[in-house]
Amino acid sequence: MGRKPLPLGTWGAIRTYVSHRDKKGKADRYRSVTYFRDFDGITRQVPAYGATRTEAESNLKDRCRERVRARGGGSLTAMDRFSAGADLWYAELLEKVADGTRSTGTRDAYDNALRNHVLPVLKEIRFGEFSVPLVDKVIKQIKKKAGVPTAKTSRSVISGVLQLAVLQGAMEANPVREIGRIEGGQAKRHPRGLEADERQMWFHMLNTDAKAIEADLFDITVFMLGTGVRIGETLGVIWEQVNFFTSEVEITHQIVRPKREGLRRTKTKSRAGERVLKMPSWCVAMLRARFVQGVRLTDPVFPDSAGGFRDPSNTRRSFREARSPIGSELRRDLGRALKECRQAARLTQKQAAVLIGCAQNRVSLMENGRVRIGVEEIERLLDVYSTPTGRRAEVVEVAGAASAPVAADAMAWITSHAFRKTTATVLDDAGQSARQIADQLGHARPSLTQDAYIGRKAKNPAAADALEAIADDLK
Structure with a gap:
């Protein structure tokens, strides 16, 4: 039985010999040789030389690798990491x-x-x-x-x-x-949009929160509900893309902040994202009110305080703060007490968040009285801060009273993406097809729109009326 051939592009054992000696008889040149199976299937002898045994063998390996690259058609080989x-x-x-x-x-x-x-x-x-x-x-x-x-x-x-x-x-x-699909994790949440009473409450909260007013969240929400666009796309709209005569807006760009780069206005996520949208009258009215004399057509519709493009991350943070408005006086007292305990422990908000195992933003919301905190979470915080027993008892007592729910707690689930899902759900309730709604949202696949954006109630409400026809069969 013949010897098994080498796989294509590989070589066999390396043998090294002395090929030259100096006048004193000391070896000063070595020859290494191996057999390499080329990509034409022929096995050929490949030599290499060096001043030492190690150098000769290393040079031979390099020659073999170069042979693979030259004849294998690629820069990677089976030996590469x-x-x-x-x-x-x-x-x-x-x-x-x-x-x-x-x-x-x-x-x-x-x-x-x-x-x-x-x-x-x-x-x-x-x-x-x-x-x-x-x-x-x-x-x-x-x-x-x-x-x-x-x-x-x-x-x-x-x-x-x-x-x-x-x-x-x-x-x-x-x-x-x-390898099979990666399973596990939390089940996908059912798409949820804001109901009419939730929308009214949301706008009321925005109108009564000084920070939300300063952040221009009311108008941004109106635009997002009226168009269904993403927050980055909203912040990327400039005035020359708004047509007041046809009540249309052209969506072509988005604002992003790539890693290790500054703020940038780039093309939308996909070609499907480039679209012209008809706006409802109440959205157009809001834009007309914003279009004051002296505004340049190249200016963003929703600028930052300096008149430039806004950072989506900062805007999302403003939305998070708006959905958790400053609560009762007790919550504010609790927040101030927690801040004092953290500072006494000489911890920054970021360090505290790492030790507690939560987002840094949550520590900030707690200290500003913008979020409901349970007594157990308070005790965990105080453990991390090593708060003295006397002070600890005072804070826990305030926490018990401050944990009572307030109306705004019902809005804590809202994110900027919720307005996009609200638009999709409203359009679905109005009888628009998944394709029409996907075009509005800038989705290439209607299936994504149906699965992740439309908050359905009864999947087929007309089915009950159709089934009424067999009522007599039950008698």
Whole structure:
């Protein structure tokens, strides 16, 4: 039985000999040789030389790698590490961002998953060592450590890098394709829009909150409800895109703040996002009131305090504060007490949030009296702050009284995206098709609109009327 042939693009054992000696008989040149199976199927002898045995062997390995790159059609080989492929894949991603086929948000999400979750466990693995069990184990570890959403993003990153390796001949198949869907996590919440009474209460809260008035949230909400556009798209509209004669607005751009970059006005997320929308009369009236004399057509419709484009992150924070208005005097007293305890512990809000295991924004909301806090959470805070017993008892007593619900607590679920879902639900109730609503929202797929944006009640209310016809059969 003949010897099993080498796989294409690989080499066998390396043998090294002395090829020259100096006048004293000391070896000063070495020759290393191996057999390399080329991509035409023929096995050929490949030599290399060096001043030392180690140098000769290293030079031979370099020659073999160059042979693979030159004849294999790609810059990656089975001997290359995952990190090398990740660098090439990320460079291609940056090119796609530059030409507008990928968003900066996608880049930032993939960059975070790659740097923080994928490379720490895979960077030293060679492409020839990858297998389905290995990739499956890694993705499950990421899911356990960082959660389902991060695991899904990490899976996409791993798949992208390994697919590039397949295309360049370093792998025969992409093992990620053999792995099942990532299950688990919280079930998707049913889409929810604001009901009529909730909309009235929301606008009342905005009109009575000094910070909300300063942040211009009333008009921004009106525009988002009247058009169904995203918050970034809202902040990206300039006056020349508003047509008062036809009551239309052109949506072409959005405001984003990419990682390690400043505020930017870029194209919408997709081609479907570029659209011209008809506005209701009450939305047009709001815009007419804002269009004062002296406004330039290139100015944003909803500017910041300096007249430039607003930061979406800051605007979202304003919405979070508005949905949790400053509560009763007791809540404000409690907030001041918590702030004093934190400062006595010499902790910043960020440090406190890390120790407690919550968002920094929540610590800020608690200290400003803008959120309802349970006694158990207060006690956990005081434990972290190492608050003395006497002071602790005083704060807990105030917390018990301040935890009573107020009307505004019912609005704590609202985010800027809730207005978009409200628009979709209102249009659905009016009998518009999923395709029409998807066009309004800028979705390429109506299925996404139906599943994630329309807050349905009875899925088929007309069914009950149809079924009334068989009532006589029950007698």
